[in-house]
Amino acid sequence: MPPDGLHDIIDRWHHPLVRDLAWLLLAPDLLDLRRPDPASLGLADDRALADFLDALQARPSALERCVGATLKGRMGHYHERLWQFLLATAPATQLLAHNLPVVRDHRTLGELDLVYRLRRDPAPVHLEVAIKYYLGLPEGPGAEDDQARWIGPGGLDSLALKRSHLERHQLPLAHSPDARAALAACLGHSPLPRLQQRLAMPGVLFYPLDHDLPPPRDASPAHLRGRWLHWRNWSALRAELPEGSRGAWLCKPHWLALPRAERLAPLAVLEHRLKTHFAAHGAPVQLALRLPGPPSPTQWCRLFVVTDDWPRQVPLPPA
Numbered sequence: 483m484p485p486d487g488l489h490d491i492i493d494r495w496h497h498p499l500v501r502d503l504a505w506l507l508l509a510p511d512l513l514d515l516r517r518p519d520p521a522s523l524g525l526a527d528d529r530a531l532a533d534f535l536d537a538l539q540a541r542p543s544a545l546e547r548c549v550g551a552t553l554k555g556r557m558g559h560y561h562e563r564l565w566q567f568l569l570a571t572a573p574a575t576q577l578l579a580h581n582l583p584v585v586r587d588h589r590t591l592g593e594l595d596l597v598y599r600l601r602r603d604p605a606p607v608h609l610e611v612a613i614k615y616y617l618g619l620p621e622g623p624g625a626e627d628d629q630a631r632w633i634g635p636g637g638l639d640s641l642a643l644k645r646s647h648l649e650r651h652q653l654p655l656a657h658s659p660d661a662r663a664a665l666a667a668c669l670g671h672s673p674l675p676r677l678q679q680r681l682a683m684p685g686v687l688f689y690p691l692d693h694d695l696p697p698p699r700d701a702s703p704a705h706l707r708g709r710w711l712h713w714r715n716w717s718a719l720r721a722e723l724p725e726g727s728r729g730a731w732l733c734k735p736h737w738l739a740l741p742r743a744e745r746l747a748p749l750a751v752l753e754h755r756l757k758t759h760f761a762a763h764g765a766p767v768q769l770a771l772r773l774p775g776p777p778s779p780t781q782w783c784r785l786f787v788v789t790d791d792w793p794r795q796v797p798l799p800p801a
Contacts, residue, residue, distance in 0.1 A: 488706075489782050492739050494532070499549055499564075500539045501739035506564050507531065509684040509738075510704040512614060513645065517682035518607075522600065524574030534572070544571070553735060560735035561613040562595060565682070569598040569609075576601060579668045584661045592655050597665065606669060607678045610652045614685035615737065615768070616641050617710045617786055620693040623799050629698045630799040632687060635766035635786060637795040641698055644683070646800035653679055688786045691719065708768075708784030713760045716787060720749060726774035731755060731767060732784075740770045740782060756787060763789055 552560040570577035616632035623630040629642035728746035
């Protein structure tokens with residue numbers, strides 16, 4: 483089973499928000515994008531990164547206040563709050579604005595996720611962020627490596643649609659006269675300094691358990707991988723797992739860092755919960771599985787279990 487190789491590093495920290503922030507800093511993007519790397523945040527080496535996160539674990543109240551009610555809301559909002567906190571507190575960055583509305587004639591055209599600057603450079607940086615978990619379809623739109631084949635668990639979104647929206651709408655929006663006026667007013671600069679742009683889209687791509695599907699076109703070679711299967715195939719997988727395997731039912735918004743080993747349950751407990759869930763035609767479920775034995779790169783796996791009639795809909799590719 484494919485590993486989640488970040489777990490051994492992140493296991494240094496216990497606080498769930500600190501663990502998720504560590505995952506955000508270290509997880510690769512799904513595509514090769516222009517995300518802010520730890521070095522640009524002033525966290526270039528392991529010691530600086532560990533010191534930053536150790537200090538947060540010792541005094542997590544500011545991080546907890548920033549995240550606030552997003553723990554009970556949409557995962558995308560939680561993810562944005564983590565970025566807001568990171569850019570506001572990292573040694574080399576200063577957060578200038580977030581969720582900046584772009585308005586024309588009293589009509590909102592969109593918003594800019596984040597605007598920040600490097601402390602050594604006054605030029606603003608516009609950052610758009612998204613966190614995505616896509617399941618690959620053995621059959622679907624386009625060729626086997628088409629990004630439209632990779633869809634969200636709810637079947638409303640795809641990697642192709644998200645990339646198109648980011649590159650054709652969100653990034654160009656920042657260069658519109660309306661956005662530049664909003665930025666100038668927010669930053670107190672006229673004329674507006676040159677604007678740099680970045681994209682960040684961490685997440686996981688889940689490959690079908692019973693089909694050899696290639697990665698989507700332009701996928702980052704280092705992207706995180708999981709597997710997905712229909713509920714009807716769970717028993718066969720369960721029979722192949724070694725005795726002593728344990729797991730966790732991952733609840734939003736904590737789909738980022740995997741849980742610590744002491745929070746895992748026996749597979750029999752998970753299986754009972756899955757039976758009840760899918761008897762009621764429940765939504766797709768993400769699990770974290772840990773195989774017994776000494777730590778190894780393949781000990782952990784992310785798994786999506788979906789209803790037998792999934793997907794009930796597949797989004798059309800972008801026009």
